Amino acid sequence: xxxLVCARRVPDTSExxxxxxxAGNDIERDELVYSVNxxxxxxxxxxxxxxxxxxGNVTVVTIGEEDSEDILRRQLAMGAxxxxxxxxxAFTDSDGRGIATALAxxxxxxxxxxxxxxxxAEDGAAQVGGMLAAVLDYxxxxxxxxxxxxxxxxxxxxxxxxGNREINEIDLPCVLSIQTGINEPRYVGMRGIRQxxxxxxxxxxxxxxxxxQGAVGKAAAKVKRVDYFVPAAGKGAEILHRSRKENADxxxxxxxxxxxxx
Numbered sequence: 001x002x003x004l005v006c007a008r009r010v011p012d013t014s015e016x017x018x019x020x021x022x023a024g025n026d027i028e029r030d031e032l033v034y035s036v037n038x039x040x041x042x043x044x045x046x047x048x049x050x051x052x053x054x055x056g057n058v059t060v061v062t063i064g065e066e067d068s069e070d071i072l073r074r075q076l077a078m079g080a081x082x083x084x085x086x087x088x089x090a091f092t093d094s095d096g097r098g099i100a101t102a103l104a105x106x107x108x109x110x111x112x113x114x115x116x117x118x119x120x121a122e123d124g125a126a127q128v129g130g131m132l133a134a135v136l137d138y139x140x141x142x143x144x145x146x147x148x149x150x151x152x153x154x155x156x157x158x159x160x161x162x163g164n165r166e167i168n169e170i171d172l173p174c175v176l177s178i179q180t181g182i183n184e185p186r187y188v189g190m191r192g193i194r195q196x197x198x199x200x201x202x203x204x205x206x207x208x209x210x211x212x213q214g215a216v217g218k219a220a221a222k223v224k225r226v227d228y229f230v231p232a233a234g235k236g237a238e239i240l241h242r243s244r245k246e247n248a249d250x251x252x253x254x255x256x257x258x259x260x261x262x
Contacts, residue, residue, distance in 0.1 A: 039118025100131035105209035129177035
């Protein structure tokens with residue numbers, strides 16, 4: 001099976017203190033530490049497990065600047081067969097649809113049975129997977145938390161409301177957005193990253209993936225970021241230091257006072 005995983009380079013929120021810039025339209029990006037989007041790690045791990053089970057290849061692709069190579073090398077160190085960077089100034093300030101359009105151009109020039117994305121981007125929204133499926137006219141399932149490979153199709157479980165699961169059979173080729181927790185992504189150490197340091201990573205431009213520059217970038221974006229703000233801090237938590245019964249009575253009293261009990 002030929003599997004493509006779409007990954008994204010994002011600010012590492014565990015390593016950075018995020019601040020809003022003076023214009024109020026973005027975060028301060030100088031000196032930020034970046035890493036692969038957490039949900040995409042689960043997608044790569046799931047692709048590797050499927051490949052190891054039935055054979056095939058795993059390709060990881062990202063759209064970004066040339067410094068996005070670092071996350072691709074991490075995925076190569078995890079075990080991906082190939083990594084590809086799509087990098088072009090034409091993609092600057094693309095919205096989700098623009099990114100999906102660029103990825104679709106890449107997919108249409110390959111032969112992929114299965115395309116995986118993470119369930120959401122840490123610095124964006126859960127939208128590119130569904131948009132990519134729509135552009136390609138492929139079947140799509142979101143919030144996938146288990147995959148079983150059948151003959152020419154997959155049986156997938158997806159998380160729905162109230163912690164319930166929905167089971168679907170979906171024809172190949174298809175697009176799935178992978179829920180975190182579907183697996184345990186394997187550890188990648190510095191030794192593994194050094195071993196792939198010299199592996200060539202192809203860099204493709206917009207023309208290489210057949211994308212009309214008028215369909216991507218700021219001019220084509222239907223969604224534009226207009227403001228960032230820090231929500232006002234609410235009141236702190238109230239900690240109860242009484243007996244168990246007194247705490248229970250106080251909780252009921254507080255719930256009733258706030259309309260939580262009818």
